[in-house]
Amino acid sequence: MATTLYEKLWQSHIIEEKADETPLIFVDRHLIHEVTSPQAFANLKFHNRVLRHPERTIATMDHNISTRSIEINAAGEGAANQLRTLEKNCKEFGIELFGMGHKNQGVVHVIGPELGLTLPGTVIVCGDSHTSTHGAFGALAFGIGTSEVEHVFATQTLRQTKAKTMRIEVKGQVAPGISAKDIILAIIGKTGSAGATGYVVEYCGEAIERLTMEERMTVCNMSVEFGAKAGLIAPDTKTFDYLKGKDYAPKGEVWQQAVEDWQQLKSDSKAKFDSYLTLEAKEIKTQVTWGTTPGQVTQVDSVVPSPDDFTDPVERESCIAALKYMGLTAGTKITDIAINKVFIGSCTNSRIEDLRAAAAVAKGKKVSATVNAIVVPGSYRVKEQAEAEGLAQTFIDAGFEWRLPGCSMCLGMNDDVLTHGDRCASTSNRNFEGRQGRGSRTHLVSPELAAASAIAGHFVDLTSINSQVQGA
Amino acid sequence: MEKFNQHHGLVVPLDTANVDTDQIIPKQFLQKTTRTGFGQHLFHDRRYLDNLGNENNPEFVLNKPQYQGASILLAGENFGCGSSREHAPWALQEYGFQVIIASSFADIFYANCINIGILPVILPEAAIATLFQQSKEGLQHLTVDLVASTVKTASAQYDFTIAPFHKYCLENGVDSVGWTLNKIAKIENYEAQMPAWQ
Numbered sequence: 045m046a047t048t049l050y051e052k053l054w055q056s057h058i059i060e061e062k063a064d065e066t067p068l069i070f071v072d073r074h075l076i077h078e079v080t081s082p083q084a085f086a087n088l089k090f091h092n093r094v095l096r097h098p099e100r101t102i103a104t105m106d107h108n109i110s111t112r113s114i115e116i117n118a119a120g121e122g123a124a125n126q127l128r129t130l131e132k133n134c135k136e137f138g139i140e141l142f143g144m145g146h147k148n149q150g151v152v153h154v155i156g157p158e159l160g161l162t163l164p165g166t167v168i169v170c171g172d173s174h175t176s177t178h179g180a181f182g183a184l185a186f187g188i189g190t191s192e193v194e195h196v197f198a199t200q201t202l203r204q205t206k207a208k209t210m211r212i213e214v215k216g217q218v219a220p221g222i223s224a225k226d227i228i229l230a231i232i233g234k235t236g237s238a239g240a241t242g243y244v245v246e247y248c249g250e251a252i253e254r255l256t257m258e259e260r261m262t263v264c265n266m267s268v269e270f271g272a273k274a275g276l277i278a279p280d281t282k283t284f285d286y287l288k289g290k291d292y293a294p295k296g297e298v299w300q301q302a303v304e305d306w307q308q309l310k311s312d313s314k315a316k317f318d319s320y321l322t323l324e325a326k327e328i329k330t331q332v333t334w335g336t337t338p339g340q341v342t343q344v345d346s347v348v349p350s351p352d353d354f355t356d357p358v359e360r361e362s363c364i365a366a367l368k369y370m371g372l373t374a375g376t377k378i379t380d381i382a383i384n385k386v387f388i389g390s391c392t393n394s395r396i397e398d399l400r401a402a403a404a405v406a407k408g409k410k411v412s413a414t415v416n417a418i419v420v421p422g423s424y425r426v427k428e429q430a431e432a433e434g435l436a437q438t439f440i441d442a443g444f445e446w447r448l449p450g451c452s453m454c455l456g457m458n459d460d461v462l463t464h465g466d467r468c469a470s471t472s473n474r475n476f477e478g479r480q481g482r483g484s485r486t487h488l489v490s491p492e493l494a495a496a497s498a499i500a501g502h503f504v505d506l507t508s509i510n511s512q513v514q515g516a
Numbered sequence: 517m518e519k520f521n522q523h524h525g526l527v528v529p530l531d532t533a534n535v536d537t538d539q540i541i542p543k544q545f546l547q548k549t550t551r552t553g554f555g556q557h558l559f560h561d562r563r564y565l566d567n568l569g570n571e572n573n574p575e576f577v578l579n580k581p582q583y584q585g586a587s588i589l590l591a592g593e594n595f596g597c598g599s600s601r602e603h604a605p606w607a608l609q610e611y612g613f614q615v616i617i618a619s620s621f622a623d624i625f626y627a628n629c630i631n632i633g634i635l636p637v638i639l640p641e642a643a644i645a646t647l648f649q650q651s652k653e654g655l656q657h658l659t660v661d662l663v664a665s666t667v668k669t670a671s672a673q674y675d676f677t678i679a680p681f682h683k684y685c686l687e688n689g690v691d692s693v694g695w696t697l698n699k700i701a702k703i704e705n706y707e708a709q710m711p712a713w714q
Contacts, residue, residue, distance in 0.1 A: 059706045066681040070706050082549035122547030129549050173600040189602035191631035199696045237534050238594035273623050294713040302713035337534050358533045457543045476538045478561045
């Protein structure tokens with residue numbers, strides 16, 4: 045029978061599937077961090093249980109940490125307590141930890157792929173919803189709660205209900221200057237914020253195949269923002285080339301065998317999905333969110349919508365509430381919206397290609413006097429590479445603050461928070477009310493647009509600027 | 517985990533779609549290493565006018581005097597979306613909610629509720645609309661029966677579906693880790709046949 049990639053991954057990880065019991069699946073890789081693990085460790089100890097596979101578990105510090113200092117105390121008292129608890133737990137249970145100052149430290153969804161911990165054909169979980177990022181490699185990867193973290197610690201398995209399948213095809217090629225962030229925001233704009241709840245989404249089509257691995261990560265990262273359990277992209281030679289030689293990737297004969305197995309990881313041509321969505325790549329324009337869910341998104345050359353644009357009463361009410369919170373008036377041109385903060389970072393857009401794209405825009409320019417802009421690399425390795433390539437200097441010369449790696453202002457658990465009324469162009473993944481600080485207003489954008497907005501002090505239509513330059 | 521069979525309680529209507537877990541429990545309260553101490557911060561930014569949580573927002577539904585002691589949350593669609601933080605259902609539970617009723621829940625949030633013993637009830641949108649209407653017209657008490665999988669108002673009854681194993685775990689307060697550890701031989705068998713790269 046023809047099967048989808050998801051079904052292949054599911055079948056290869058089933059331990060037990062029987063009537064009246066939620067199926068039990070094996071977990072190959074468990075990534076943990078300081079915020080969602082302490083209560084799981086505590087329960088494990090309370091029950092005197094062993095951690096089944098410490099070698100399949102990897103820890104990093106990312107959510108809570110300061111981006112100004114590698115000192116644990118710099119994160120503040122509560123955070124420092126969580127960080128020290130993680131250190132203690134990792135030591136006690138024999139888990140490898142990439143702590144502050146370690147060369148492998150960074151945002152959990154950035155370091156997994158860059159170290160080769162993320163492999164096609166595996167099941168990867170983490171107590172963080174953006175675990176969907178790793179689906180870019182053809183891994184079944186999803187976020188879990190702390191009770192599930194405990195379940196994986198003790199059993200290396202999870203109970204999971206089988207998801208429905210959705211195929212999202214992006215046909216043809218995107219226009220020059222359109223980023224992976226624009227593709228995924230355009231998809232979410234079509235589906236709405238819960239359009240894929242209960243589904244595992246597989247992205248395909250020429251525009252997806254043409255993406256680099258880092259761009260594919262950006263797409264899969266935001267799968268959870270329209271409700272998907274996970275996002276998947278079938279692995280190909282780009283995937284294998286990316287992983288070959290990475291620290292934790294298989295080597296020698298095992299690598300050969302792995303690649304042979306991974307080449308089978310794709311949906312059969314006749315496989316049936318439960319749902320289908322198709323987008324024409326050439327129709328995708330630069331995206332900016334205007335509201336308080338990622339689905340409240342529009343094109344940069346457009347205007348803030350009006351509640352009257354929505355026929356669905358729930359969407360209409362959401363629009364009214366969002367405009368009020370965001371301090372926006374319907375009909376305002378997006379490019380007329382002034383911003384005073386810029387955040388370039390997060391597990392969505394903090395990899396080297398993201399920083400190159402932003403630096404290319406910022407090179408030789410100055411951040412507007414009305415804007416405060418920070419760049420937070422996703423990992424120590426990204427930071428070092430960006431410094432070696434001169435990107436960090438480009439940012440500094442332009443007036444951006446160059447910080448240490450961490451989750452930072454994406455969720456504002458450290459001191460990188462916005463204050464009431466701040467308006468931020470952010471390369472992160474969530475524009476929820478209060479996400480980056482109480483009363484703050486977040487607009488999700490690509491790294492290119494974030495950099496350009498920092499310089500202009502408002503959103504700008506990059507494609508129109510580029511075409512003007514070309515025409516001149 | 518406490519066993520859950522039947523619950524009778526007061527409903528509080530929170531008529532907003534896409535309530536995310538950042539709203540349910542903002543990030544500044546996630547720095548604990550325990551499972552307790554979250555209830556007082558539930559819906560912090562909506563519930564309090566000040567950052568310290570001393571001044572109640574009288575407009576927020578949870579602060580209205582008639583809803584004090586409510587144990588059933590009637591919520592809008594896609595409830596619990598966003599971050600995987602289990603601190604959100606911990607906060608709801610500690611505040612006193614034992615049942616959450618909505619037309620849809622985000623996947624991770626739903627699983628987190630089951631795992632800590634909160635019953636998430638999914639009802640059709642029409643039923644949710646009726647319940648909102650009735651809850652706004654006057655105080656409404658509901659009887660939620662997990663065994664029969666029904667929600668009863670004074671005048672009507674709504675059936676809901678829940679996965680059999682979820683139901684079993686809630687009804688019996690199953691320690692799900694202990695349950696799986698009883699199947700360790702099956703896990704060992706699986707591990708023995710994995711390819712070397714996996």
